[in-house]
Amino acid sequence: MGIGKAVAIVAAIIIGILALLYWILPWWAILIALVVMAVLLFFFWPAILAGIGMAAEAGVAAAEGAAMANAAKAVSSATTAAKTAHASTPVTPASTTVIAPANHDPIGNSEILKRLEHVLVVAIIGIVAYFILGNAGLQSTQNISIIGTIVGLIAIAIVYPPALGVIMKLVGIIFLAGGGLLIFLIAGRLFAPALITTVMLGVYIVAVFATWKGKAGFVVLLLNTVLFWLLLFPPLLYYQQAFRPESPLYIAAENQRTIFEEGWAKVRNTPGLIKEGGTSAQQAIQRQILIAIGKYETGVEAANSQPLGVFLEHVGVTSPRVPLGTPIDMYAELTAQAFKADELLNVNLRCYAKTLVGKEIPGSAGEIQPQSTFELSELESYPIDCILDSTKIEEGAAKVSIEATFDFATGAFLKGHFMPQEVIRDYARQGKQPLTEFGITGKDLTAVYTPGPLRVGMGLGKQPVPILPNTAFGPTLGVTFENNWPQGKFVAFKKMVITAPPGLEIKSIDGKPVPGNCKLTPLKEHSCIFQETQLAEFFPDKIFTKTLRVQTQGRSVEELLGGAPLAIRSFKVDVTYTYRINKDVDITVLPLLPLVKP
């Protein structure tokens, strides 16, 4: 292998890496290129080195050859001169063999031209690399330093070929040792999840150890760690000086820093996460227990053309990277969808900063523009802004959160099908399902709740409900309340109205008599109203999935059945409650460092 080929290979590797840095390739192409480069480096490195060694030897041989040629030329000239001066004097062969290499013209013109070509190639590579690295975001000082060093080393190798082997080895070491950092930045630029980045780095480390073994591998690993630390973390945070803000390299470094900090924060917050997970698990267990003991009542969400509730949509920040001292502008669109136009929805807004593990940063609360409280009617929407003071947030990655607390109402109903017990028995004796005979299907027996943040299930046991004449028998209604929005949090009940159909009256809830809460409506329904304090007794636990058992008693069979063999009567539950939703956005507060001008 000639020196030109060796330089070309190294140049190709460098350009490949720089091209990757310039992000002109899609992610899959980058991965393929990485693999190809890895193969080149790990498997053909000895060949490259050998080639470079051969080139060096060839360079030496060429130098020697040139000297010999010059010497021969000198001998030839001398012989001619001698022939001219002393035509009769015989020339002894020994006089030609003792000629030493001439030292006054060690390199020939053609060799100089060849080396000039190499210098030109290296210069072009250097210029291209400078351009690419500059556009990737490397500050000029660092760019010149790095490119200058590499180009200088290659230039030395060309000028002084014996040094080429050592220099190329040194360049290779630099690239391999910094490979981890390169992978890290690429993964960060591509917004790869932390897991993928970790896997890629792991593969790289294994490859380094497999290639260089024990101590050398350890050195590479240590070098990479130091480089990471200096680049991404305090006290140096070198990426803020080395890379231009908002450049691909800067964003890549910042992404990786955020990922690392989030991971580290999670590790630090493990006890809290375990506790939180425990609460979720408890809630799931509570649900399973209710299902197992038959106390979990289901329901289906009513089909509405619009989703009902209060929503924070199109949430974002004007800039995800904010220098310390610059205000953070978080924006969102507050939307309310409800049917009750006569009752306004009161929405309280709040915004604040959180640590990466979701803990509110004290004193970080921002100011909501144009106002922090809204009274919304149906189908209304307002753009809002929250201005936070970045000085209240520590430098580094954090979250800003906007929170809407509002009162909302959910209604649910369940159709109860009542039949005289004798009629049910008669159908049973005929082997027929009474409700099927009347054209009633299973979906008519399921509770329906209105869309919103609360799920309300209801059940009456097996239907049809038998009615025993001349008795005060009434069915027991089960009502299950459950959080319907995973992104929201139930705060508290404000009011609950349970309505029994005409002919029935509510006797007690969970065994507690409730005579003072109930009254007959003009439609002869028996309606019981419960306010906040009384509701707190029904829902003492923080775990929210809860079933209330509503005991009823018959008041009038005539009112209930209305002289028909089958009566369809609805139970209704209407609840008003306070609910909270919030949306988070990731931000990074940058330190106020003097930027190195390009």
Next chain:
Amino acid sequence: MNKFVIALSLFLVGCQLGGTTPTPGPQFYATGTQGLDVRVNTLSNNQLFMCEEGEVLLDLHNLGTSDIAQGIYTLTIEDQILKPVGKTKKQGSYSLEGRSAVNPVGGYTQLGFRFKTNNLPAQLETYQTPFIFNACYPYATSANIPVCIDPTRDPQAARSCKTTPVSGKGGQGAPVLVTLVEPLMVVQDNAVLPTFIVHIANAGKGRVVSTDSLGFACGNGGGTPSSKVRVMAQLQDEQLKCLPEMVDLRQGETKVTCMSNTYFGAAEGRANQGTFTTPLTVQLEYGYVTTLFYPFTITRLAHQEDCSSTQETYTPSTVSTSTDRGINWPPRS
């Protein structure tokens, strides 16, 4: 010559003898398995807005051969959502003539029910609620099955008919029918006592109840639940003894044995009449329940809160019993 004879023959065949012969009308056959047919008239509206009034028109048509006297109906509706208005009542009665030679299409009536929708539960855009019409009426099946009486004991003797089972699967103009009659000639001395095994089944889409349970079936509290059919049979003016006299059709097809007390054949000093065919008349009496399910869909208009501001309108219920026919008349079976 031959042509002349043929032409003369045709002329003579085309001639009628003097005098006026009445033109026979369409023959009436008591067939089919239908009784009261209840259908929703296409003028009915089951897509309503909240607080709006709507009307359901039901076409009642007696497609069977028995008259319906004092049939009753009950409506099952969700009173909290649908409120009857005007003269609409949740219970009522009707009478309809059955098909016969003089009224081959059967009696028809139309019932109208007007409703106003109440407030829907809060925050619901649409709501579905059923309208269930339950018609209970007394009905009867009169089956005339030709049976073969064979008092001849000689197996080699010539017979005009054979005592084979007779099917009644085509129906006898009522939902409960005699599906099969198996004649048995019980031999005593030189004569036979005809005995018939009568198979009875409900082939209609409704439910059989006892006549005295009709009130109970339609929810007015009268009677007790029962599903018995009274069976009576007659052969040549003789009332046969049927066992059991009351049958329960809840388990499907049921058999009744009806026996004659009259000896046929060479008995009591008279000569053998020989083999002959005679109708066996089986009379079944029962109550029948027909149910119609008609779902209403009620939609809340945008910005609509409650019906308190909507003025209630009064429109009298329409009940007509006449030859007026709805759009979908006659009903297609």
